[in-house]
Amino acid sequence: MTDVVIIGGGPGGYEAALVASQLGGRVSLIERRGLGGAAVLTDVVPSKTLIATAEVMTTLRGAHDLGLRLAGTDDLAEAFSVDLDAVNRRVLRLAAAQSRDIGARLRGEGVRLIDGTGRLDGTEAVIAVTADGEERLSADIILLATGTTPRELPEARPDGERILTWTQLYGLRELPERLIVVGSGVTGAEFASAYNALGADVVLVSSRDQVLPGEDGDAGRVVQQVFERSGMSILSRSRAQSAKVAGGEVVVRLADGRTVSGSHCLMAVGSVPNTAGIGLAEAGVSCNDAGYVTVDKVSRTTARGVYAAGDCTGVFALASVAAMQGRIAMWHSLGDAVGPLDLRTVAANVFTAPEIATVGVGQAEVDAGLVNAHAVMLPLRTNPRAKMRRITDGFVKVFCLPTTRIVIGGVVVAPIASELIETLSLAVREKLTVDQLAESFTVYPSLSGSIAEAARRLHTHSAADAGSVY
Structure with a gap:
């Protein structure tokens, strides 16, 4: 044996x-x-x-x-x-x-x-x-x-009470009055989104121009707009240098000398x-x-x-x-x-509100010239089911090869993107064409109908077409 x-x-x-x-x-x-x-x-x-x-x-x-x-x-x-x-x-x-x-x-x-x-x-x-x-x-x-x-910064050591890693958040007994989240990657954005929805005053410290820099740029833009509209404060292009507890609050010092104070601080700066x-x-x-x-x-x-x-x-x-x-x-x-x-067939999801789900080739690869692809992006606000559910933010984006029309990637930004991405994940894995995807029946009305609609729109573009359709 x-x-x-x-x-x-x-x-x-x-x-x-x-x-x-x-x-x-x-x-x-x-x-x-x-x-x-x-x-x-x-x-x-x-x-x-x-x-x-x-x-x-x-x-x-x-x-x-x-x-x-x-x-x-x-x-x-x-x-x-x-x-x-x-x-x-x-x-x-x-x-x-x-x-x-x-x-x-x-x-x-x-x-x-x-x-x-x-x-x-x-x-x-x-x-x-x-x-x-x-x-x-x-x-x-x-x-x-x-x-x-969880990675720790030398000048921002977690104490488990005021300065926390994401593994320590579940010891909190009361909602933070003001939660400073350092890091706007997946972990930081998810917890910032959750605590903002629960009613905490959230400040998100992001070293980049936009939250979720590793995700589809259009998707990150939508999520940031929703965050800001909901009252979250986002400090873009701001790098945290230290976090200290002083007088019953946490003071986070930024690299440019500014400080931001809160009742608690979540350090979401990666892992080792x-x-x-x-x-x-x-x-x-x-x-x-x-x-x-x-x-x-x-x-x-x-x-x-x-x-x-x-x-x-x-x-x-x-x-x-x-x-x-x-x-x-x-x-x-x-x-x-x-x-x-x-890894081309891996479906991933960011559990913010709205969620971001991705599979296969992404916009960054297309923009960099690494992959030649056509794309269609449909906003969910025109989808009848989205209107019924009061969904105004989000979209479906589908990528396909120019000649064969094989689906090679997709992005969904929606409240239940983690469920909707399965259709595109299957299409990518099985190398379905946009026509095969478009010919599948979808329930009317449904959010998944936008995936089939995006595939139908890609059918109309010939191999001579260049660029993406938005």
Whole structure:
């Protein structure tokens, strides 16, 4: 029997464990914090649960325009208050339940679960360190799925009370009077959006011209406009230099000398991989200058028999990608049929309000001349279902190749973009043409109808056409 040892119980680790067990491996999984890792306990599950609560408040604030009234007030949202203690207790309760479910599934599949940490002992063994001491586990296959930790600035150390990382937010018992969010990437923008919807005064410190600089430019522009219209303050082209607690408040000093004060500060300035001190170099596992494990498209590291998956690889910080990397590693190492990881087919979502969902080729690649493509962008405000739901911000954008008309990418900005992107994800993966996409039936009225409409409009442009249609 093949011995498989996995270090890390996040999506990359536990999904790999399930596959390895299914294929007949004898699997041991080492996890120090709880099954599901950061994704389940402190990141994806809790943050999206919080965001789901915030979405309800956003809906309530729009009830007046739909003709809904509550006796004694014109604003339905005013009839509700946010009990952040209750919200966060529910968030953590759901995360813990998900972790227990994962543990039960793994145990049911015969996976040995070890509560502790692990380090490589060459390429054929792992040392598991637990409360009872050390145990040497022989391994034919090793998978590293150690994840990342929130990055900290030297002059802005989190204290868990006023200056916080996103893993510490769930300890708050009251809504911050004024929350300063440092960092306008995905994590910063999502939490800024959620706390703004819950009623906190939010200041977003962004080092770039626009929030979400890594996303589609048109999408980032829409989200920033919605943020500003909702009352959020955005300090663009502003880099935080330090954050200090003084007199019961947090003072954030910017690189240009300005300061901004608030009751709390969230530091969302990226992550660092958990790869130090676990014997990688000694085992011949290469990392890049930032400490991320180097892997190929079937999750192999530079050491024979050692694979890696998830955020510690720096490939694509998504739970879905981590899980797929872990599965691919086991399929490859245990001799099952496997295809290499194809990032062109990865659907990603930013859970702001509105959401941004993307797949495949993006606008930046087209504008840079890296891909020759045609595009159509349709605003949702003309969609009949959007009108019914009072959706005024958002759009659908579809990219296709000029000659074959094969769909190669798409962007959706909408309240439920995470659900709508599936259609475009399938089209990209299966290399459907815009005509095939346009000929599929959509419900009338529906937001997904705009995807088919965009495909129909792309049919009318010949290969001689240049540029994009907006």
